[in-house]
Amino acid sequence: MTTDISIRKEGRAGRITLTRPKALNALSYDMATAIETALDDWRTDDEVALILIDATGDKAFCAGGDIQQLYDTGRAGDFAFGRRFWADEYRLNAKIAGYPKPYIALMQGFVMGGGVGISCHGSHRVTCESTQIAMPECGIGLVPDVGGSLLLARAPGRLGEYLGTTGTRMGPDDAIHAGFADTYVPQLIWPTLTAALIETGDPAVIAAHAETPPPGLLPALTPQIDRHFSGETLRDVANALRAEDSDFARDTLKTLSRNSPLSMACAVEMIHRLRAPTADIGRALGLEYRFTYRAMEQGDFLEGIRAAIIDKDRKPIWKHGIDSLPDVAVAQMLQPLGKNALTLEEANT
Known part of the structure; x- marks a missing residue:
């Protein structure tokens, strides 16, 4: 049993x-496996009314997946480890999304990437x-x-x-506004809330402890966000931002200039596809x-x-630029995987 996680009734x-x-509670492969095993065990355990x-630590609920091992294996040309890790994590x-019992998360500090997933x-x-939630x-x-x-598509x-x-990082009010969270309870009250949940097994006690969060930033930015990010492609977004002389447009362009154009273009395409009424967690994870x-x-x-974690030079050399990214590159990254497509059933090991 890993010492990086405590699982008990x-x-x-x-x-x-x-x-x-x-390690800001970064989620390792072993931790993800341990959580899944516990959820499977508790699914039919009548003693367990809810999951908490x-x-x-104060800094993070979970700042993401543990990517060192992914990097080491990938650099060595072993892509199978990462593919297996992602398939099992997804x-x-x-x-969690389909769990039949209440699943309650107390999210302090950084909640990013893999932390959002759990x-x-x-x-x-x-x-x-x-709370600072981000993807x-x-x-x-x-x-x-x-x-x-899927959460992004439904925002x-x-x-x-x-x-x-x-x-962009979301504080509590913005996270609730965007659909990544439900309630705000000051951290000082968490021990009382935890004790009530353990004793009653009733998630309704959360509402009794909830308060109004300090106002967030996103609602005021909504008109600008909707205006600039309504295009079909990443290039449309960049062009809309370039056409406006405002602090928001300049700051946002600067942020986009640091990120992978291929990743951003695929993210835009994925979010558009997942706005279909039939989209669900399985479709999102498969994509x-x-x-x-x-x-x-x-x-x-x-x-x-390499640029962010290993050498920390913050100077990644991306494969493409925002303006030179061919549309076919997005299509290639998101085309079906055939026999390698994600299945949400467990592999027989």
């Missing part, structure tokens, strides 16, 4: 606590003063994944395209997997990790 609750605060997932995300698909998502994957040559593409207006391409399956071999992922 307390009262009426199945409890999962991430215990890697020094939280984390130690299966966990789907289980919290924001739950039935009850609780923020506090320090910053385009900055490392990935796309918003772990089902985050109001064109917020999804904006949040997905820029990786994300088409990209992540190819991300090391054909995308910017290894270069993105």
Whole structure:
């Protein structure tokens, strides 16, 4: 059993606590596997009325997936490890989204990437003063994944395209506005709330502790976001921003200029596809997997990790520029995988 996570039953609750605060509770393969095993065990356990997932430390609930191992294996030419990791992680995300019991996440500090996948698909998502939720994957040559593409597609207006391409961080009010969270409970009250959930097994106690969060930034930006991010492609977005002389347009263009054009263009396309009324978590994860399956071999992922995490020079050399990105590159990253398509059933090992 990994020491990076604590899994136990307390009262009426199945409890999962991430215990890697020094690593900002980054989600490793072993941690994801342990969470899935617990959820499978508790699904039919009558003693467990609800799931409560939280984390130690003040800085982060979970700042993302543990990408060091993905990088090391990918650099060595082993793409199978990453593909297996993503497939298994996405299966966990789907289980959380469809879990038959209340799944409550207490999200302090950074909640990013893989952290979003194990919290924001739950039935009850609780923020506090320090909550900062984001999908910053385009900055490392990935796309918003772990089902985050579906949350982005369901966000109001064109917020999804904006949040997905820029990786903008959302405080509690903005996260609730965008559909990544439900309630705001000051962190000082969390021990009381946790005790009530454990004792009663009833998620209704969350509402009794909820308060109004401090106002966020996104509602005021909505008209500009909707105006600039309504185009069909990433290039349309960039052109709309270039055509306007405003702080918002300049700042947003600067942010986009740092991220992988291929990733951002694919993110825009994915969000558009997932606005279809038939889109669900399975469709979103399947689409994300088409990209992540190819991300090391054909995308910017290894270069993105090198620049951000390994060499820390913050100077990635992306495969394409925003204006020179061929449309076919997006189509190639998102084309069906055939026999390698994501299945949400467990592999027989």
